[in-house]
Amino acid sequence: MTVPQDAPPGVAPTPGPVPRLQRAPRQKVVAGVCGGLGRYCDVDPVIFRIVLGVLAVTGGIGLIFYGFAWLLIPVEGEEENEARRLLSGRVEGASLIALLLALVGCGLLLSMLHNGGMLAFAAMLSLTVIGFSVWTQHRRTAPPEDAPGTAARTPKSTAHAAGHGAPPEVKAPPAPGSPSWWREPIIKDGTTGPAATGYLWGPVDAASEAARIGRSRPTAAAPYRPPYRAPDSQGPRSISGLVLLLALVAGGLGTGLSWGTHPLGVSLQIGLAAALGVFGLGLLVASVLGRTGFGTILLAVITAGLLAGASAVPEDIGTDWIRKEWHPASAAAVQPQYKLGTGVAELDLSRVTVPEGETLRTRIEVGAGRALVVLPEGVTVKVDAEAGLGDIQFPSDLREDVDIAADRRTRKIIEPPGNSKPAGTVELGMGIGIGQLEVARAAS
């Protein structure tokens, strides 16, 4: 590993007894996850990089882990992680890339599910690395009581050794560029006080910002000035997280309460309209009180698009999937119309005999799913089939040929096979919103 050491030689490492798990922006290749893991476990980050790369190729577990680590581990020096930012409406490129990585990893994992050997390899490699890093971390943090010669090397025992009267332990100098209280100019009366030019260099408005916050003279009780607050935290508080939560609750309630009593499209429409109403109210409130980011507007736009889509779902698609079969025994038992909301409908006419010269009329309608009509032997069929979005199959077609198209209407006369005994005519009407219509002939 050729990462330059930022601490000068001869200086004890500064971190406390247990370093926090943070992404390391200074040792990053992609997002600093491996660098942070290496620092946390006291292992060369290259090990994590190689292992995660291998795991990414063999089954995508590496990608899933990297994506979630990117989302969940905060970057060094910041409190909140990318996932929290994403959920509170502040959508950024980094969090979207992390999500995408996890998604691609999930796809790879699903495509490798049948390959047991590769999964076993990935699991064993993961377990080995986890065990190795836990072992090295434990070895580092455990107080080496049996080896007094190495006690001075571990930061924990150094902290214990530095008691009263002991000289202060060596610390790394502050990073160059950060403002220090002794850098304030001495004004005429010999003291340091609030001055107009706070920083030797930096943004122009930083000086006025620092002057506005107020720079108190160092006293014995408070030797340091209050920490510099970024100008961003001075703005109005964000209410986008609250709005998202309320919208989720409203949408869930709207759809959940209407699920059993309304068709699918209407139920979804009620929930999405409730969520969109909450987003609209939130934006309206945010024009005066609080702050919403671009993410809230994006979520509202997505919800509106889904709402328009839900309103286009046909009314006869229900929220339950049903399998229904009809087997009429005679021509008299055949009803003029068969209907089903969502599911698989099968109309078996193979036991119905239609005498020559007579006509039997029936119709089958399905909202979404599949409709299958089995024809009796020897009849001539006049089919009038309509599919909003889907496929229509006739006995003459090849079974594998599924051809999906929108707004399809087919009128066709299907003649019986030549060797069957002559019979009457069946006028068959078929309709489906989304799905497949199939006409089959009973096996003789």
Added chain:
Amino acid sequence: MLRHEIRPGRAVAGLVMLALAAGYAADAAGAWDAPWTFFAPLFFGGLWLAATTTWVGYRLRRREARKASAESPATPEPSRRGAEPGS
């Protein structure tokens, strides 16, 4: 700290979303049948209006800030932060 000066673009965007939600809620309740042409003009026109309102408000605020800084040199030059276009 919650209160701030009014952001007219947000208000317009919020009103558009509320109008869409109300239209589709009425459609779901059966009181009104929302045609397909209801969505696109209201949605895209409303977002365009919100963006324009935000942009105009941003220009007005910048102009006022610049005027204030020209009158009293102590006030710093208005920064570009403070109003993000398209919000």
